[in-house]
Amino acid sequence: MTTKRTLTPPPTLPTGERLLTIAEAAEVFNTSERFPRRLVAERRIRFVKLGRFVRIPESAAREFIANGLVEPLTASDVWRAA
Numbered sequence: 001m002t003t004k005r006t007l008t009p010p011p012t013l014p015t016g017e018r019l020l021t022i023a024e025a026a027e028v029f030n031t032s033e034r035f036p037r038r039l040v041a042e043r044r045i046r047f048v049k050l051g052r053f054v055r056i057p058e059s060a061a062r063e064f065i066a067n068g069l070v071e072p073l074t075a076s077d078v079w080r081a082a
Helices: 020-030 034-041 057-065 075-081
Strands: 048-050 053-059
Touching: 020 034, 020 053, 020 057, 034 053, 053 057
Parallel strands: none
Antiparallel strands: 048 053
């Protein structure tokens, strides 16, 4: 008895998606190059491997920033929490 394997196509990037180098991603994050390298190593951000090169989709960098956004508390939020 054999089982059929169905291959799912790999995820694709939207057409025209810009791929950032580590240096360009560091500029977007306004950090050193070490920070995006660590994000990639810890698999905390989506990235693309092109041979030995690593590229970060611009949308992934923007998503990472948006997910880290913390809204400020208002005075009513502070007093309600106490």
